[in-house]
Amino acid sequence: MDAMKLNRWTAACGAEDIGAEDVIRFDHDGHGYAIYRTADDRYFATDGLCTHEQALLTDGLVAGCIIECPKHNGRFDFTTGKAKRRPACIDLKTYAVKVESGTVFVLLA
Amino acid sequence: MLQRRDYSLTGFDAKRAVHNGLAQANWYTCPLNRQELKVLVRRRNGPAIRDTLIWLSAMCVCGALVVHFWGRWMALPFFAAYGMLYGSASDSRWHECVHGTAFKTDWMNDAVYLIACVMILREPTVWRWSHARHHTDTLIVGRDPEIAYPRPTNVAGLFLDFFAIRATAATLHKLALHASGRLTVDEQTFIPETEHRHVYLAARVGLCLLAALIVVCIAAGSLLPAMLVGLPTLYGAGLDFFFSTTQHAGLAEDVLDHRLNSRTVYMNPVFRFLYWNMNYHVEHHLFPMVPFHALPRLHAAAKDFLPPPYPSCWAAYREIIPALARQRTDPTWFVVRPLPHSADSEPKRPAAVALTSGA
Numbered sequence: 001m002d003a004m005k006l007n008r009w010t011a012a013c014g015a016e017d018i019g020a021e022d023v024i025r026f027d028h029d030g031h032g033y034a035i036y037r038t039a040d041d042r043y044f045a046t047d048g049l050c051t052h053e054q055a056l057l058t059d060g061l062v063a064g065c066i067i068e069c070p071k072h073n074g075r076f077d078f079t080t081g082k083a084k085r086r087p088a089c090i091d092l093k094t095y096a097v098k099v100e101s102g103t104v105f106v107l108l109a
Numbered sequence: 110m111l112q113r114r115d116y117s118l119t120g121f122d123a124k125r126a127v128h129n130g131l132a133q134a135n136w137y138t139c140p141l142n143r144q145e146l147k148v149l150v151r152r153r154n155g156p157a158i159r160d161t162l163i164w165l166s167a168m169c170v171c172g173a174l175v176v177h178f179w180g181r182w183m184a185l186p187f188f189a190a191y192g193m194l195y196g197s198a199s200d201s202r203w204h205e206c207v208h209g210t211a212f213k214t215d216w217m218n219d220a221v222y223l224i225a226c227v228m229i230l231r232e233p234t235v236w237r238w239s240h241a242r243h244h245t246d247t248l249i250v251g252r253d254p255e256i257a258y259p260r261p262t263n264v265a266g267l268f269l270d271f272f273a274i275r276a277t278a279a280t281l282h283k284l285a286l287h288a289s290g291r292l293t294v295d296e297q298t299f300i301p302e303t304e305h306r307h308v309y310l311a312a313r314v315g316l317c318l319l320a321a322l323i324v325v326c327i328a329a330g331s332l333l334p335a336m337l338v339g340l341p342t343l344y345g346a347g348l349d350f351f352f353s354t355t356q357h358a359g360l361a362e363d364v365l366d367h368r369l370n371s372r373t374v375y376m377n378p379v380f381r382f383l384y385w386n387m388n389y390h391v392e393h394h395l396f397p398m399v400p401f402h403a404l405p406r407l408h409a410a411a412k413d414f415l416p417p418p419y420p421s422c423w424a425a426y427r428e429i430i431p432a433l434a435r436q437r438t439d440p441t442w443f444v445v446r447p448l449p450h451s452a453d454s455e456p457k458r459p460a461a462v463a464l465t466s467g468a
Binding site: 070 | 152
């Protein structure tokens, strides 16, 4: 059971690949994810596309715990996935993240 | 026989746009450095608070002088100034706040957005979604609900637009429709169902405000209240018409490159204050996250990738007026913007790749 659970953790990037208060894109099995690093070095992951019109969130702006879509300025709290500003109305899917030995792992359930 | 296109959002050209891959398509992206962009998109309250205070204070002063000189010829210049601030400068405030970029603090964006919506007589929910679609499908016929200059050019319509007559008539009609709990067929294509109740509520509130204005005028036995609230949307619209026409008029439809369907025009500081730097319109469409106060810096950073800007409003109108005149009889004709040879259409920022799978 533990082995199965561990197998779902996927290495996404190096912890230092992401600048403070920024986001990068991570593609895995044909699916896009966004990996975030906050100003105080916490890491989060969500789906990579905006729920409004599928724009790449990784081209967007991180401010605090908010990611702003680059196309229509819809906003999400990336720690919870909650849509915070229209035209984003549908919440983002979030994923658990852990950092081990300088690598960011995402729990791809 | 003129070749007419169908600018409705449910007609032949709407279907054609989808069929041709022009709907929600991938557009040209300008390859700016990510770190540079992060600085440019940084939000601040200071510039917008300063400008909003100046704007509203100037309106108060002009409004007070209008009241003081009411009934005399001396009131006319103050009406002109008041109308320009109310009916024209409100458009750029509306625009910047619908993007949520004017202020860092979001309730300020929402507050100024609602004030500007009242001034320019726009329904807040409808226009929020309409403008999102405009950014998704800019000047794609059958997709963009904000194409101001459909072809062939309607010259009489342009004169009406100088006083916002067509827009106001359309809004009054739609307020009645929305207040009765209905949307137009076109609106149903870009406003999600979850937002419909907000449209209906705003329309009912809007009609109540208009009714209240009429009651106040009757009670006061004077047109003055409406000359200060409501009618400036019409008599003050001219400058906004002058500014907004430079954005897209005469340029290409159905292209996936904002450099070909939008204009950047250099304007003087007074115009840029009133227009909140929306004269950098190509840059705005390429990077809607960048706030108005950073658009001049964005222009400097991106200009090597963009067509040459128009050096003045005069230069822009020397192109626009003949273009609209020609499109009156030849709707297929449009202005072709020159693209720089060195323009790099590929983003420089690489995506992260998976290191390994399974830990």
